[in-house]
Amino acid sequence: MTALPTPLPNTLPAPSPASLPRCAVLDDFQGAALSSADWGPLRGRVDVRVLREHLADREALAAAVGDCEILVVMRERTPLDAALLDLLPRLRLVVTSGMRNASIDLAACRERGITVCGTASGSEPPAELTWALILGLVRHVTTEARAVREGGPWQSTVGGDLAGRTLGLLGLGKIGGRVAAVGRAFGMDVLAWSPNLTEERVAAHGDGVRLAKDKAELFAASDVVSLHLVLSDRTRGIVGEPELRAMRPGAYLVNTSRAGLVDGPALLRALRGRWFAGAGLDVYETEPLPAGDPLRTLPNVLALPHLGYVSEANYARYFGQAVEDIEAYLAGAPVRELGGPAS
Numbered sequence: 311m312t313a314l315p316t317p318l319p320n321t322l323p324a325p326s327p328a329s330l331p332r333c334a335v336l337d338d339f340q341g342a343a344l345s346s347a348d349w350g351p352l353r354g355r356v357d358v359r360v361l362r363e364h365l366a367d368r369e370a371l372a373a374a375v376g377d378c379e380i381l382v383v384m385r386e387r388t389p390l391d392a393a394l395l396d397l398l399p400r401l402r403l404v405v406t407s408g409m410r411n412a413s414i415d416l417a418a419c420r421e422r423g424i425t426v427c428g429t430a431s432g433s434e435p436p437a438e439l440t441w442a443l444i445l446g447l448v449r450h451v452t453t454e455a456r457a458v459r460e461g462g463p464w465q466s467t468v469g470g471d472l473a474g475r476t477l478g479l480l481g482l483g484k485i486g487g488r489v490a491a492v493g494r495a496f497g498m499d500v501l502a503w504s505p506n507l508t509e510e511r512v513a514a515h516g517d518g519v520r521l522a523k524d525k526a527e528l529f530a531a532s533d534v535v536s537l538h539l540v541l542s543d544r545t546r547g548i549v550g551e552p553e554l555r556a557m558r559p560g561a562y563l564v565n566t567s568r569a570g571l572v573d574g575p576a577l578l579r580a581l582r583g584r585w586f587a588g589a590g591l592d593v594y595e596t597e598p599l600p601a602g603d604p605l606r607t608l609p610n611v612l613a614l615p616h617l618g619y620v621s622e623a624n625y626a627r628y629f630g631q632a633v634e635d636i637e638a639y640l641a642g643a644p645v646r647e648l649g650g651p652a653s
Contacts, residue, residue, distance in 0.1 A: 331402075333380035333636065335360045336371075337387040346622070347629035351637055356380065364388075364598060372397035379403065380639075382632050385619060386413040387597060395422055405635045407431060407619070407628035409648065412541060416649030425639060426648045429631035436618035437488035440536055440566045443590030446612050447562045448472060448534070470533075470560070473497035478522070478532025480549070481567070482507055486538035487515060494518045503528040504539060529556040534564060541568035551576040557586040564590040566618040581608050592618050 333352075335343045338360045352358060364387060365371040372394065375381060380403045383390070390404060395418050402424060406414060409428040419426050446452060450467035457463055477493040479486045482502040490500045494516070502512055503522040512521040522528040525548075529535060535557065539545045549563075550573040557563065563586065565572060574595055581589060588610035597616055599606060605613055631646070638645040 330355065330357045331379040331640075332357045332377050333359070333382065334375040334378045335382040335632075336375070337364050337384045338362055339364070340620075342625055343382070343629050346625035347633055349629075349633055351633055355640065356636060368394050368397065376400065380405070380636060382629075382636075383407070383411070383414075384628070385616075386411055389413040390419070391415050392418040395419065395424065403427070403636065403639045403644075405429070405632045406648070407624075407632070409646065410540070411648070414648070420649060425644050427635040427639070427644055427646045428648050429635065429646065430627045431619060432621075432624050432627060433484040433488055435621040435624050436566050437485050437492070438621075439592060439614070439618045440485075440489050440538075440564060441492055443564050443566065443592065443612055443614070444472075444534055444536070444562070447564070447588055447590050452612060472534075475499070475533040476501055476531055478502070478528045478535040479538060480504060480525075480528065480535065480571075481538035481540075482512065482515065482519075483538060483540075485567075486536075489536055489538065490515050490519050498534075501528055501532055505544065525553065526556060529553045530558070532561060533558065534562050536564040537567045537571050539567055539571055541570045546570045547573050549573065549577075551579070554580040555585055559584075559586060561586045562588055562590065566590075566592040569593045569595045578604060581610055584610065588612070590614075592616055 333356050335358065339362065341360070341362055343360055349358060361374060365374055371388070376398055377400060379400050381401060382405045384407050390413065392415055395401065395415070404414065404419065404424060404426045406426065406428050408431040411428070414426060416426060449469040453467055457466055473496060475498055477498045477500045479490055479500060479502040481504045482490060486502065490502065493500050500519040501522045502519060503525055507521060509521050512519055522531070537549065539548065548571055554576055577589070580586065590612045591605060592614045593616055594605065599615070605611055635644070635646060
């Protein structure tokens with residue numbers, strides 16, 4: 311396990327003069343941002359504060375951070391569009407976890423002279439969480455664990471098997487490749503497909519991994535389908551009603567990538583109609599998932615609160631490199647810039 315730095319409090323302790331640049335770390339739900347890295351290099355140079363609650367309202371967020379020159383954002387939790395940027399005239403630097411963030415309008419940032427920098431992000435945590443969902447679904451972990459805790463029936467389900475079954479991967483990049491390797495270790499056959507996937511790239515993953523002739527074959531032939539594509543205009547809604555209807559009655563769909571890859575209304579119809587056995591979900595169109603959303607209560611859904619990237623090692627990368635990004639910006643030599651330099 312990666313050793314973490316000595317925990318720091320949720321605010322940098324030394325009071326900061328009003329002349330120091332202000333930095334807000336957004337959406338730190340666990341209060342882990344300042345204890346996951348050494349923020350000491352910024353002490354006395356930047357006034358850093360942490361926001362634990364998500365502020366979905368644009369005006370409320372602007373009121374909370376409108377005095378800040380620097381924002382540190384977590385993944386795509388907070389969309390930074392032109393309308394919000396107009397409410398943040400002091401903003402000069404945005405640091406995002408990861409080197410890709412579709413919720414930041416990079417063009418609007420450049421127009422306003424706002425530098426956007428990223429951080430490294432490991433492929434191991436989301437691959438590992440994918441298998442937590444797959445195993446949780448196939449072996450009915452939540453049902454059985456709840457029964458033990460609540461004094462319910464002793465053994466009420468019969469778990470499925472992975473050995474000899476087919477794992478379908480929609481996407482075979484860094485994360486999909488790791489998921490494929492674990493599937494092979496379980497004795498599964500692995501079928502992969504994406505719009506640009508080739509025989510040569512599939513062959514690099516070894517025996518037992520093969521290219522589906524098309525998307526339809528992937529969904530029809532797989533016992534578990536797991537999604538590992540980047541969300542773009544080309545891939546949005548790539549899983550629709552035809553794909554969901556093609557799935558086997560006992561199959562499972564797992565999405566730890568992006569909710570927009572799947573037609574949301576079609577997925578709800580499929581789960582309510584039990585077109586297939588169930589779904590493991592870690593990503594949603596609206597996050598946090600609204601309290602009344604049916605995905606919270608459908609019995610054939612194993613839902614997690616977007617934990618794919620939430621691990622000790624990833625947080626150490628995110629916030630450690632966020633400190634580096636801020637230091638480099640203050641020195642006039644930004645690093646890990648996204649979308650080119652600001653004007």
